[in-house]
Amino acid sequence: MKTTDDLSLAATGAALSTPSSEAERRLRGLLEQGLPITSRPWQTLAEQAGMAEGQVMACVRRWQADGMIKRLGLVVKHRRLGIQANAMVVWDVPDERVAEVGRRLARETAVTLCYRRPRRLPDWPYNLFSMIHGTHRQRVLSELDAIVQRQGLEALEHRALFSTHAYRQCGGRYVREEAS
Amino acid sequence: MHCQAPSIKAEDLNALDRRLIDSYQRGLPVCTRPFHTIAERLGSSEEVVLARLERLQALGVLSRVGPVFDHARAGASLLAAVAVPEAERDAFAELINAAPGVNHNYAREEQAREEQAREHGYNLWFVMTAPDEPELEARLDDLERCLGVPILRLPMLEGYHIDLSFPIPWAELERA
Secondary structure (H helix, E strand, O other): OOOHHHHHHHHHHOOOOOOOHHHHHHHHHHHHOOOOOOOOHHHHHHHHHOOOHHHHHHHHHHHHHOOOEEEEEEEEOHHHHOOOEEEEEEEEOOHHHHHHHHHHHHHOOOEEEEEEOOOEOOOEOOOEEEEEEEOOHHHHHHHHHHHHHHHOOOOOEEEEEEEEEEEEEOOOOOOOHHHO | OHHHOOOOOHHHOOHHHHHHHHHOOOOOOOOOOHHHHHHHHHOOOHHHHHHHHHHHHHHOOEEEEEEEEOHHHHOEEEEEEEOOOHHHHHHHHHHHHHOOOEEEEEEEEEOOOOOOOOOOOOOEEEEEEEOOHHHHHHHHHHHHHHHOOOOEEEOOOEEEEOOOOOOOOHHHHHHO
16 A cells, blocks of 8 residues: 555656755755754645645655754754753864774764864964763763763873854854845 | 753653663664564554654654764764853854855853863854865865854864763663
C-alpha cells in the first residue's frame, strides 16, 4: 500500500518539473526562518515559494542528502532553558596533530562544536575551537578538566572564553535580503 | 532584549515538551504531515503537538523548527572578534548588530585559571555571514572601517563536529 508520501515522492521524481533556481532560492530563504507550525508546513512553504508541496519535500531531502542541511528539527535556545554557561574553548595544537585532537574532542558528548580555524600570529595563536555548554561555569570547567584528562591533552595550551552577554543569537541568513 | 529574558523553569515544560526536545532536534520527518507523524510516534495528537510547539516557540525555548544549514555550503561565513574597551562594549556591539549578515554576537571573557602568559583582549565575538566570499569580505571591510578597530577573521578550515544538538540535562535544571 502506498501512502500519500510515497506517491508525492514518486511524483517529484518523475512527473513534476524541476523547480526553478529562483524558487529554490526563495524556499531556502523561507526555510532559514523556520517551518510554519501547521498541519501541512511544506504545503504552506510551497505556496509562498511558488512550488508544489512535493517539490519542496524533494528539495529538502536532496539538501539533506548532499549535506547542505545538517539537521532538521527543533532549534533550542539553550540559554532560555537555563543552560547559561557556554565556553568557547580554544586550543593551540601543533598543526600535524590538529585533526586527530579535533576528532577526539568531537567524540566528547559535552563538546557541541569543534572546528579548526587559522592562527593569526602574533595576536591569536589558537587553531582549534570547541564549544562546551552547561548549567554553570563551574560545571563546564570541571567537564573541561575531565576531557583534558581523558584525552591526555594536558600539554596543549588552551583557554576557556565564557559568554557574558548575548547581543544576538539567531540562525544564519544566507539568502540575499531581496529574496524574502 | 529577548536573549536576556529570565530562563524558563524546567517545571514549565511537560513530559511531551521534553520528549519533543529530546527526540526531534534532528530527524523531523519530511512527509506531508510531519507533526502528525511525530504525534503518532509519541502517542499524542497532531493538535496537541502543534499547540506545544507553538507555546515553546512563543516562550523562546525554540528559536524555530526547521533546518540548520551547513554554513560552508549555504553561503560564506566566519567567526570574527574585536578587542574593545569594556566600558564601550555595548556601543560597539550595537554597531556590529547593525551590520548586515551578523547572526551571533557575544561578549566573552576569560575564566582566569592559572597565570596566562598572553593577553589577547578579544571580548566581542560574532559570526558574519554573506551569500558569497567577496560579499563577506566587503561586509567585514565596511564594518572594520565603521568600528575603527581591526577585526580578527577566523574562517572555518575543517569541521570535526558541526551539529549543535545537545542533550538537555533536565534533572540538573530542575535542581537549579
